[in-house]
Amino acid sequence: MAYDKALISSILRQLEQQHDRYEAEAESRRYQLSADIPRLAEIDRELRGTAAKAMRIAFESNNTDAAIEQLKQRNLALQAEKRKLLLDNGYPADYLTVTVSCPICRDTGYDGSRLCACVKRRAAEIQKQDLSTLLPVDKETFSTFRLDYYSSQPDSRFGLSPRQMAQANLQRCRSFAEHFGSSYENLLLYGSAGLGKTFLSSCIARTVTERGFSVTYDTAISIFDQYNAVKFRTGDPAAAAHAVERFRSADLLIVDDLGTEMPSSFHTSCLYDLISRRLMSRKPTILSTNLLPAELENRYSQAIASRILGEFTQLRFIGSDIRRIRKQQRL
Numbered sequence: 483m484a485y486d487k488a489l490i491s492s493i494l495r496q497l498e499q500q501h502d503r504y505e506a507e508a509e510s511r512r513y514q515l516s517a518d519i520p521r522l523a524e525i526d527r528e529l530r531g532t533a534a535k536a537m538r539i540a541f542e543s544n545n546t547d548a549a550i551e552q553l554k555q556r557n558l559a560l561q562a563e564k565r566k567l568l569l570d571n572g573y574p575a576d577y578l579t580v581t582v583s584c585p586i587c588r589d590t591g592y593d594g595s596r597l598c599a600c601v602k603r604r605a606a607e608i609q610k611q612d613l614s615t616l617l618p619v620d621k622e623t624f625s626t627f628r629l630d631y632y633s634s635q636p637d638s639r640f641g642l643s644p645r646q647m648a649q650a651n652l653q654r655c656r657s658f659a660e661h662f663g664s665s666y667e668n669l670l671l672y673g674s675a676g677l678g679k680t681f682l683s684s685c686i687a688r689t690v691t692e693r694g695f696s697v698t699y700d701t702a703i704s705i706f707d708q709y710n711a712v713k714f715r716t717g718d719p720a721a722a723a724h725a726v727e728r729f730r731s732a733d734l735l736i737v738d739d740l741g742t743e744m745p746s747s748f749h750t751s752c753l754y755d756l757i758s759r760r761l762m763s764r765k766p767t768i769l770s771t772n773l774l775p776a777e778l779e780n781r782y783s784q785a786i787a788s789r790i791l792g793e794f795t796q797l798r799f800i801g802s803d804i805r806r807i808r809k810q811q812r813l
């Protein structure tokens with residue numbers, strides 16, 4: 483699973499700051515108590531000297547094992563005395579221990595040499611929050627997809643009704659989201675505006691994010707804007723470079739409204755960069771567009787059209803504009 487590097491390092495930085503804060507708090511508790519209970523400071527001093535003492539024993543003693551064992555017993559006795567002192571003075575036994583929020587990594591962020599589950603959990607939460615601010619469809623799920631907005635009259639061109647086609651698309655998108663990660667597929671959702679393409683891609687985004695994958699959703703216009711900012715160093719080029727990196731490396735990228743941007747050779751080369759990189763690293767992409775597959779070559783290039791037609795499952799959306807139907811129903 484690909485985690486956003488900048489996101490992970492900011493989480494690790496937060497963990498480190500939190501650990502420093504906990505350590506400082508424990509230190510100030512220790513400082514306060516050492517005035518009231520002087521014996522505590524003596525115990526701490528002796529405990530800190532343990533490591534040096536063990537080294538000396540290893541070099542000097544004839545009977546190393548016995549000496550080390552003796553030292554260990556002394557340590558345990560000191561720790562027990564410390565706990566008792568705290569309890570006797572009305573403090574919890576772990577009053578001077580540095581707090582940790584994750585017992586697995588002890589707030590280092592690493593479980594052995596791998597990222598701790600607490601860091602991954604946090605990354606998934608943040609990604610989910612970030613994504614929900616971007617998604618145009620709020621809180622919608624596959625189960626709230628309304629098939630009754632689509633006509634059940636068969637369309638003579640396809641031999642199927644818009645409703646049958648919408649139902650097949652719904653199933654396909656749902657299965658894509660539920661099996662994401664265990665199978666590899668790219669989707670091309672095409673058809674006129676207002677037929678549920680954005681709705682279904684939002685549902686996919688939400689489901690795939692909830693399953694812990696990184697998902698980036700954006701419109702083609704805004705994606706090309708970021709490429710533009712990197713190339714021509716306008717706006718905030720560093721933030722744009724970070725965004726472009728995310729478009730290239732997210733586990734799932736959803737490009738909405740492809741074809742609504744101004745036609746230009748720069749946009750064509752950005753799209754080529756994005757699609758070919760993602761295909762090469764086998765990272766799934768969803769393209770949503772009002773263009774027909776046959777129009778792709780004319781609009782972009784033969785190389786782009788052949789990659790999309792060869793590597794993307796095509797889902798066609800037909801029917802009448804749902805937004806118009808909903809508006810009429812409200813009147």
Ligand SMILES: [Zn+2]
Binds near residue numbers: 585588591598
């Ligand atoms: Zn952890």
